[in-house]
Amino acid sequence: MSVSDTTPKPGDDSLLDVEKNAARDGVLTRPSLEMPKKANSGAGLISRLTARDGETYSVDYEKHPRWYRRLLEAGVEGNGVKAVFFTCLLNLLPIPTGLLATLGYGMNFRDAALVILFFALLTCIPPAFMGTGGMETGMRQLVQQDTRLGGRYLVVVPLLLNAATVTGFCLLSAVVGGQSLAALNPGSVSPSIGIVITCLVALAVSLLGFKAVHFWERWTWIPSLISLFIAVGCGGHNLRLQVDAPPATASQVISYGCLIAGYFITFGGTSSDYTIYQNPAGVSKIRVFVCMYLSFLVSPVPLLILGAAVAGAVPNVPTWVPRFVSIFITLAIMIPCAFKVAEEWEEGLTNFLSVIGYWAGCFDAVTILELVAFRKMDYTTFDHAIWNVGRKLPLGVAALGASICSMGLVVPGMAAPWYTGPIAKTTGDNEFEMGFAVMALCYLLFRWIEIRVHGHL
Known part of the structure; x- marks a missing residue:
């Protein structure tokens, strides 16, 4: 599997076809990080926090505001960290x-x-x-x-x-x-x-x-x-x-x-x-x-x-x-x-x-079920171009609704210094187990309904 250099215009519907064709050919396609030039695109912080449908932020150094470039020149980081788990977990915590x-x-x-x-x-x-x-x-x-x-x-x-x-x-x-x-x-x-x-x-x-x-x-x-x-x-x-x-x-x-x-x-x-x-x-x-x-x-x-x-x-x-x-x-x-x-x-x-x-x-239960049950472990169903296009994204009701329903057993199963629920008084703190199970069952039902109503993943 390799990364395609295909660079369709951000927000263009043709991006969906490009990704589908690439996925069928065994190629993982990622949209270009190049943002279309526009007037005053680098002026101020607000311009860095807004994007049109399908746009992604530019990685072009010259497009950054002057104050931001000075921070980068001083060594301030704008990205994340590389894969280091063993070392960062070896601490006192x-x-x-x-x-x-x-x-x-x-x-x-x-x-x-x-x-x-x-x-x-x-x-x-x-x-x-x-x-x-x-x-x-x-x-x-x-x-x-x-x-x-x-x-x-x-x-x-x-x-x-x-x-x-x-x-x-x-x-x-x-x-x-x-x-x-x-x-x-x-x-x-x-x-x-x-x-x-x-x-x-x-x-x-x-x-x-x-x-x-x-x-x-x-x-x-x-x-x-x-x-x-x-x-x-x-x-x-x-x-x-x-x-x-x-x-x-x-x-x-x-x-x-x-x-x-x-x-x-x-x-x-x-x-x-x-x-x-x-x-x-x-x-x-x-x-x-x-x-x-x-x-x-x-x-x-x-x-x-x-x-x-x-x-x-x-x-x-x-x-x-x-x-x-x-x-x-x-x-x-x-x-x-x-x-x-x-x-x-x-x-x-x-x-x-x-x-x-x-x-x-609850978060892990929803994430794993979404990938396994609804997306069939197909990572090409994650479309980069719709990250900020609300009408093409899920409603979010399934995940939130399942979370609310799970509270019905989570709260009684809590055993913390500030509160002990009636179930926890007998069994001990089992909020994690209760939350995980109820969240999973409710999300399976609610997400199925959400897909049927919304018409897409």
Whole structure:
């Protein structure tokens, strides 16, 4: 399979025929990124945020406004990052997530490790599967799925949810980084100052461009891994001092398993953002799936289990304690929120993972069903030229309606520090399982009706 150089005019209906013919001949066609010239096309930010039906933004350097070109010359990045999963997942964040199993849910270490492994093996499948679509379509995850599922306007709902999820993970990482700096510099660096330093370093790296980020993530896993080995070597002898805990109950297993699902399955909202940089010629989807699946497992799972081991020994070891415009907006949100989360770390992490697990499970269920049941695994049905043509996109009612229906069982199945539903009082937190199942069944029916009414995918 290769990429065609065919460059029909953006918005032209002939593009549909070109793509269909190319698909029949075994050629994946992508529309040109060239935007037709028009008066004052580069004047101001508004011109960069508007496009006529079927238009895509230009990658021509000279068409950018002068202020934007100066930012690019300074090294500010306007694109995404390349496919790096193993390295970017090798960080401290899984450790406090694993900590919740023994310290928060009262499980013994053996049961915690088994729950982590089992739910990780299961919930890494959806995001790895969804990531293969980026290689086939050349579109990022939310562009690839949401404009096909949520329509032109209702798509704002999953977009905001995904933005909140990514910001939440950044926030948690900032808290962990800030507390680590404070622990290494007692008396001179407070956790609040450490959080600010962590956020500013992350801001600087994010502005350097995808090549710099790729270089950063290619090599920073080495000092991260060395630091983890040193930490385990210094305090590892205390890990055997695990507290005695009875065998895990079904409620504990389901509740903590839901948190693990919330950790892994949320990658489904960004998986294709990494694989769009994979050359589709000669690259097997199975190979991409296996690489992504193993990356999800190999990096975080051992750290999750390490976190469970650390938390299991905490009671017995008294000396242990627990795109550039949007980047600045995110930073302004993260720092004050991180201060608050740091004050109530365990409760904040539990609330965050439990809530995002629900919406991410629903999103993954809809995405997989749309591709498998309605598009028959045919990636050529994703038409690039209609990305902003509302009349040719789905209404979005099926996905939103299925989400609303699933709330009928999700809310009673929730078990969070701020609310416990009647079902969860007996079974434990099962909102993820409830949401995934109900969402899938409702979406199959509603999407079938939507296609019949709308007349097309």
